Structure formats: C-alpha cells, structure tokens
Amino acid sequence: xxxxxxxxxxxxxxxxxxxxxxxxxxxxxxxxxxxxxxxxxxxxxxxxxxxxxxxxxxxxxxxxxxxxxxxxxxxxxxxxxxxxxxxxxxxxxxxxxxxxxxxxxxxxxxxxxxxxxxxxxxxxxxxxxxxxxxxxxxxxxxxxxxxxxxxxxxxxxxxxxxxxxxxxxxxxxxxxxxxxxxxxxxxxxxxxxxxxxxxxxxxxxxxxxxxxxxxxxxxxxxxxxxxxxxxxxxxxxxxxxxxxxxxxxxxxxxxxxxxxxxxxxxxxxxxxxxxxxxxxxxxxxxxxxxxxxxxxxxxxxxxxxxxxxxxxxxxxxxxxxxxxxxxxxxx
Amino acid sequence: xxxxxxxxxxxxxxxxxxxxxxxxxxxxxxxxxxxxxxxxxxxxxxxxxxxxxxxxxxxxxxxxxxxxxxxxxxxxxxxxxxxxxxxxxxxxxxxxxxxxxxxxxxxxxxxxxxxxxxxxxxxxxxxxxxxxxxxxxxxxxxxxxxxxxxxxxxxxxxxxxxxxxxxxxxxxxxxxxxxxxxxxxxxxxxxxxxxxxxxxxxxxxxxxxxxxxxxxxxxxxxxxxxxxxxxxxxxxxxxxxxxxxxxxxxxxxxxxxxxxxxxxxxxxxxxxxxxxxxxxxxxxxxxxxxxxxxxxxxxxxxxxxxxxxxxxxxxxxxxxxxxxxxxxxxxxxxxxxxxxxxxxxxxxxxxxxxxxxxxxxxxxxxxxxxxxxxxxxxxxxxxxxxxxxxxxxxxxxxxxxxxxxxxxxxxxxxxxxxxxxxxxxxxxxxxxx
Numbered sequence: 001x002x003x004x005x006x007x008x009x010x011x012x013x014x015x016x017x018x019x020x021x022x023x024x025x026x027x028x029x030x031x032x033x034x035x036x037x038x039x040x041x042x043x044x045x046x047x048x049x050x051x052x053x054x055x056x057x058x059x060x061x062x063x064x065x066x067x068x069x070x071x072x073x074x075x076x077x078x079x080x081x082x083x084x085x086x087x088x089x090x091x092x093x094x095x096x097x098x099x100x101x102x103x104x105x106x107x108x109x110x111x112x113x114x115x116x117x118x119x120x121x122x123x124x125x126x127x128x129x130x131x132x133x134x135x136x137x138x139x140x141x142x143x144x145x146x147x148x149x150x151x152x153x154x155x156x157x158x159x160x161x162x163x164x165x166x167x168x169x170x171x172x173x174x175x176x177x178x179x180x181x182x183x184x185x186x187x188x189x190x191x192x193x194x195x196x197x198x199x200x201x202x203x204x205x206x207x208x209x210x211x212x213x214x215x216x217x218x219x220x221x222x223x224x225x226x227x228x229x230x231x232x233x234x235x236x237x238x239x240x241x242x243x244x245x246x247x248x249x250x251x252x253x254x255x256x257x258x259x260x261x262x263x264x265x266x267x268x269x270x271x272x273x274x275x276x277x278x279x280x281x282x283x284x285x286x287x288x289x290x291x292x293x294x295x296x297x298x299x300x301x302x303x304x305x306x307x308x309x310x311x312x313x314x315x316x317x318x319x320x321x322x323x324x325x326x327x328x329x330x331x
Numbered sequence: 332x333x334x335x336x337x338x339x340x341x342x343x344x345x346x347x348x349x350x351x352x353x354x355x356x357x358x359x360x361x362x363x364x365x366x367x368x369x370x371x372x373x374x375x376x377x378x379x380x381x382x383x384x385x386x387x388x389x390x391x392x393x394x395x396x397x398x399x400x401x402x403x404x405x406x407x408x409x410x411x412x413x414x415x416x417x418x419x420x421x422x423x424x425x426x427x428x429x430x431x432x433x434x435x436x437x438x439x440x441x442x443x444x445x446x447x448x449x450x451x452x453x454x455x456x457x458x459x460x461x462x463x464x465x466x467x468x469x470x471x472x473x474x475x476x477x478x479x480x481x482x483x484x485x486x487x488x489x490x491x492x493x494x495x496x497x498x499x500x501x502x503x504x505x506x507x508x509x510x511x512x513x514x515x516x517x518x519x520x521x522x523x524x525x526x527x528x529x530x531x532x533x534x535x536x537x538x539x540x541x542x543x544x545x546x547x548x549x550x551x552x553x554x555x556x557x558x559x560x561x562x563x564x565x566x567x568x569x570x571x572x573x574x575x576x577x578x579x580x581x582x583x584x585x586x587x588x589x590x591x592x593x594x595x596x597x598x599x600x601x602x603x604x605x606x607x608x609x610x611x612x613x614x615x616x617x618x619x620x621x622x623x624x625x626x627x628x629x630x631x632x633x634x635x636x637x638x639x640x641x642x643x644x645x646x647x648x649x650x651x652x653x654x655x656x657x658x659x660x661x662x663x664x665x666x667x668x669x670x671x672x673x674x675x676x677x678x679x680x681x682x683x684x685x686x687x688x689x690x691x692x693x694x695x696x697x698x699x700x701x702x703x704x705x706x707x708x709x710x711x712x713x714x715x716x717x718x719x720x721x722x723x724x725x726x727x728x729x730x731x732x733x734x735x736x737x738x739x740x741x742x743x744x745x746x747x748x749x750x751x752x753x754x755x756x757x758x759x760x761x762x763x764x
Contacts, residue, residue, distance in 0.1 A: 037501040212390040212493045298495025
C-alpha cells in the first residue's frame with residue numbers, strides 16, 4: 001500500500017474511533033461509577049445499556065440551545081469548538097502500531113505539548129464569555145491550572161525525550177520495545193500522570209467545573225450540543241491522556257520486553273497484535289481515570305497550585321537533571 | 332421597531348426584579364459588616380466581586396443563601412440569608428392539638444424526624460406531667476439514636492461529596508436506606524415517622540425489627556471502620572478540612588453553638604449527660620470531644636458519635652424491658668386499638684383524644700430540650716389549659732449553628748464554603764422553621 005493511502009486510512013479510522021471512544025468512555029464511566037457505588041447503572045437502552053450514549057446525544061441535540069442575554073455571543077459559540085478540535089488533532093502523531101500513524105513529524109513531542117495546551121482556551125473563553133460569575137471563576141481556575149501543570153508535564157516529556165534521544169514519537173515508542181520508560185523513568189511517569197489528570201480537568205483536579213461549589217464552572221451557562229461539545233471534549237481528552245501515558249511510559253503498542261521473546265510475525269498479524277495491545281493499555285488507563293474520579297475528593301485551588309509549583313516542578317527538574325547526568329556518564 | 336422593542340423587553344427580563352429592597356439591604360449589610368474596611372478606597376483595581384451563592388445552589392443543603400465578597404477566590408466578607416423555607420411552624424402549633432402537631436416536627440429536622448418527635452413529646456409530657464412506661468422510653472431511645480445515625484450519615488455523605496468525592500454519598504445512603512427499612516417496620520413510615528405519641532409510642536417493637544436493628548448495627552461498625560480508612564488517611568480530604576473554619580471555645584459559647592460543633596471546640600456539652608432524659612442515665616456512652624474546633628475536628632467528633640450511637644442502641648436492645656408501650660390513662664394518651672375496636676369507652680376516649688387531646692394545667696409553661704443529631708433541640712410550650720398550646724417556641728440547633736458559619740467564612744476560600752456548610756450540617760427546615 002502506498003504510504004499516503006495508509007495514512008488516510010489510519011487517519012479516518014483514528015478519528016472515527018476517537019469520536020466513538022468518547023461515547024464509549026461515557027458509557028464506561030457510568031457503568032464503572034455504578035459498579036463503584038453499588039448501583040446497576042444504565043441498562044435499559046439496548047443490550048446492557050450499550051445504546052445509552054446514543055440516547056444521551058439525541059437528548060442533547062433535541063434540547064434548546066440557550067445563550068444568556070448578557071453573554072458575548074460569538075465567543076460563547078466558538079469556545080466549545082476549541083477543546084474538541086484540539087483533542088482531534090492531537091491524535092495525529094500517536095503511533096498505534098508498527099508503521100500505523102497518521103504523520104511522523106520529527107518534533108512530535110513538541111507538537112503534542114503545544115496542541116494539548118490549546119484546549120484551555122476553550123474553557124477560559126467559555127468561562128469569560130458566559131458573563132456569569134461562577135463560569136468566570138471556573139475559567140480563571142482553568143488558566144491557572146494549565147500554567148502550573150504544563151511545566152511539570154513538559155519536563156516529564158523532556159525526560160522521555162532524553163532517553164529516546166529524539167522528539168519523534170515513533171522513535172520514542174520504538175525505543176521502548178525492550179524497556180518501557182515506566183521502569184527507566186518512574187518519577188517522570190508519576191509527574192506525567194498527575195499532570196495528565198490536571199490537564200483533563202478530572203478529579204482530583206476538576207476545580208474548573210467543581211460541581212459542588214461552582215455548579216459546573218465554565219459550562220454552567222451552556223446547554224444543548226454546545227454543552228455536548230464540552231462533554232465530548234472532556235472524554236476525548238481523557239482517552240488521549242490515556243493514549244499519551246501509554247505512548248510515553250508504557251511502550252505504546254509494544255508488549256512488555258517484546259524484543260526478548262516476541263517472535264517474528266506476518267505484517268497483518270503484527271498489526272492486529274499492535275493495535276490490540278495499544279487499545280488494551282489505553283482502556284486500562286481509561287479505567288484508572290474513572291476509578292480515581294469516583295473515589296477521591298477534590299483539591300482546593302491553593303493546594304493545587306502548591307502541588308504544581310512547589311512539589312511537581314522541582315521534582316521534574318531534578319528528575320530531568322538526574323537522567324541527563326546518568327545518560328552522560330553512561331555514554 | 333417592533334423587533335427592537337421586543338429585545339429591550341428581553342434584556343429587562345434579565346435584570347433581577349424581585350425583592351429589590353431586600354437585595355439592596357442585604358448588599359448594604361454586607362458593606363456595613365466590618366465598618367473598618369472602606370469598600371471603594373481599598374479596591375482601586377476593581378478586583379472584588381460579590382458572589383451570590385444560593386438559595387438555589389446544590390451545596391447549600393437546601394435553601395441557604397450566602398453572599399460572599401471575594402478578592403480572587405478569598406472571601407473578604409460574607410452574609411447569610413435564611414428564611415427561604417419559613418413555614419410558620421410555631422404559629423401552626425397554636426392551632427393544632429398537641430398530638431396533631433407531631434407530623435410538623437417530622438418536617439422540621441427532616442433528617443432525624445424521630446428525634447424531633449421525641450423532643451416534642453417529652454416537652455408536652457413534662458407540661459402535662461405524664462410518665463411513660465419504660466419500654467416506650469427504650470423504644471424512643473432506639474429511635475432517636477437511629478435518627479442520629481441517619482442524620483450523621485447524611486452529613487458524612489454530603490460533606491464528603493461537597494469536597495469532591497461523590498461516591499461516598501451513595502455509600503452512606505446505602506446504610507441510610509437500611510434505617511429507612513427499619514423505620515418502615517417500626518413506625519409504618521420510612522421518612523417522616525411520627526412514631527412517638529404523647530404518653531408513649533404508637534406501635535410496639537417486634538422481634539423481626541429487633542433483628543434488623545441488630546444486623547444493621549453490627550454492619551455499621553464495619554462500615555465506619557471502612558469510611559475512616561478511606562477518609563481520615565486520605566491526604567486530600569485531610570488537607571481540605573484541617574484548619575478550615577476554626578472557631579474558638581469562647582466564640583462557640585457566645586454564638587450559642589451546640590452539638591458536634593461545640594464538642595469539637597473542647598466542651599463536652601451533651602444534654603444526654605447534663606440533663607439525662609428518657610433512660611440515658613442507664614446506658615453507657617462517651618461524649619467525644621476535640622480541641623481544634625476546625626472542620627476536621629467536627630468530622631472526628633461526628634464519626635465517634637456514630638460509634639457511640641451504635642453502642643447505645645445495642646445496650647437499649649439488651650435492656651429492653653417487657654411491658655406496655657403507652658400510659659393506661661385515657662386523659663393522657665390514646666387508648667390501644669384493641670380497646671377502640673371492642674369497647675365503647677375506648678371509642679369515646681379515642682374520639683376525645685383526637686378532638687380535644689391532652690389538656691395540661693392552665694398557665695403552666697415548660698422548656699425541654701434533647702440532644703438531637705444537630706445539637707440541642709428544645710421546645711418551649713405555654714399552656715392555657717386547652718388541648719392547644721397557647722404559644723410554642725422552638726430552639727432549633729440548625730439556626731444557632733448557622734450563626735457560626737458567618738464568623739468562620741471570612742478569610743476562607745470559595746471552595747471551603749461548601750465544605751464548611753457541610754461540616755456545620757444545617758438543615759434548612761430546622762433553621763427556618
């Protein structure tokens with residue numbers, strides 16, 4: 001197959017799967033939450049409630065789209081599009097299997113950091129343009145949170161880049177075919193995971209929506225599919241964060257210590273194995289995201305800032321320096 | 332032209348029109364609260380914002396309204412606005428017989444209705460000088476302690492949910508559900524029980540109910556251990572509550588704080604120990620106290636109270652004597668249904684009790700308080716010799732506890748507001764009456 005055709009097929013499949021994954025994630029969230037809370041969860045729409053996401057989306061589409069009278073109408077409309085768009089373009093550089101990627105640019109890691117931090121604009125603008133005090137507080141929190149967690153996340157990624165010696169995502173994944181970075185760079189893994197939770201605005205870092213105090217925060221004034229877009233974006237970001245944790249620290253599509261024992265396979269079989277492994281790992285992290293959300297309380301704004309600037313950032317710098325020194329000594 | 336006029340109308344609709352004077356006086360009182368702070372001079376950059384929280388807010392436990400003046404996320408000043416659930420219960424009481432007023436007490440502190448029933452009955456019985464049989468006293472104690480557990484479980488679930496852990500609410504509700512089932516068996520109602528009667532209780536407790544209570548209390552001990560493991564050692568929960576909203580002992584006394592809030596400041600004031608009612612002097616239990624007075628201390632005190640309530644219930648079940656459950660005096664209590672159905676006197680007595688009810692002596696008044704789950708719940712009744720109270724005044728713990736909130740909120744953050752409201756555990760039905 002020509003590389004271009006393959007890219008197109010992968011892109012189509014990836015986008016389709018990503019959009020669907022949000023629906024699956026919603027279903028999973030509700031079922032796992034129900035499991036954690038000793039409930040049954042949605043089980044009426046379709047077999048085992050599997051069609052519940054469709055019912056959810058239908059409901060959202062049929063709802064009245066309300067824009068508050070004093071809202072800034074244009075920004076209010078544009079804001080929900082931004083997180084969805086950034087979530088969709090993030091997937092461009094993630095390798096799903098051997099040779100299965102949409103594009104292989106040599107600054108993939110930088111691209112990821114740049115794109116993933118864009119989504120906060122949507123949240124902040126939504127908070128500001130709604131002209132509601134609760135939304136404004138939510139939007140401001142989002143901005144503050146993004147700044148405090150971009151840096152540790154960048155440092156964690158940088159330590160992986162050091163190990164791989166490349167910014168290219170494909171190189172980073174292939175470098176883990178024997179040793180996953182979670183073994184080589186455990187501190188970086190912890191920092192990245194914490195930052196990923198903060199980036200996706202999930203509990204314990206969901207101060208941006210903070211159901212109990214800010215009544216939904218930035219999306220208080222949204223309804224219908226505009227709200228649906230935020231909803232979709234949140235779950236897409238969770239899926240993408242799971243993919244990134246998998247890619248950076250859990251060897252992407254590689255089985256553990258694959259170099260040592262995995263036999264040669266035909267390219268079709270290899271493709272199937274790769275994608276299954278990748279999906280399984282992503283699914284596991286998706287579960288962790290949901291598990292954490294329904295178990296532990298939320299941080300306070302000040303505590304979150306302290307954790308970011310006071311604990312994670314110095315730890316990230318230290319981790320980066322130590323890895324750099326070790327690598328220098330080994331060469 | 333037509334179009335623009337229409338638009339103006341819509342914009343006008345967006346403005347708050349209701350209770351304009353009330354709004355203005357509230358905002359004014361917000362500015363007046365600390366006269367030392369000059370509102371306009373101190374804020375050249377316009378960084379301050381007035382945030383209106385409630386009455387329709389998911390975390391204000393009903394219809395509490397909190398006005399906050401914020402600098403960023405820090406609360407500079409605050410004002411509470413209560414009364415959105417005012418139903419005039421005290422006035423209603425003047426037009427009801429003592430027995431008829433019982434269901435209204437259910438709806439005051441609707442999280443522990445049994446305790447409200449008992450408080451009302453005890454006050455009336457003190458007024459009319461009725462001594463109820465021992466078995467009824469023990470049944471009332473069991474009911475009150477179950478109500479305390481039910482209320483504390485809701486506090487636990489709601490406060491932890493306010494701090495962000497949503498599942499906890501449902502875990503505590505599973506246990507509350509069992510209490511509802513027990514009340515269903517015991518009183519015939521799940522929520523608003525009205526099981527207590529003047530001169531005793533409505534129905535006797537039977538063996539299957541006793542078994543349910545025993546199963547429940549055995550299970551709850553395990554659950555309390557689990558919850559403590561989940562919360563007390565959880566760094567996030569600990570930090571969210573440690574040092575939040577501290578109140579000194581002097582302030583607590585000056586503001587009339589009672590219940591777990593007061594005990595968290597170091598005073599072991601518990602009506603059950605100070606002026607034992609029912610048979611509380613015959614059971615063993617401890618009054619847990621802490622010294623810090625902050626939200627975490629309130630958490631520890633209430634969790635310990637849960638264990639103590641279980642302990643009291645176990646003892647009550649062990650000591651439960653045989654005997655009648657209501658006074659055998661047609662002027663002081665309803666006759667049993669057997670009498671009503673099979674004897675003429677019984678029917679007449681039943682009719683008279685419903686029509687006229689208990690008539691305490693003329694001109695007497697009394698105050699009786701019990702330790703309800705939220706604090707000291709007292710009823711002051713004045714009698715004019717008829718079957719209706721001449722005047723009823725209710726000292727409800729939620730109202731006095733809410734006074735404290737205004738004092739502890741200053742200097743905290745927006746996120747602390749909901750945790751503090753949860754920690755003080757007001758019930759607006761109780762506060763607004």
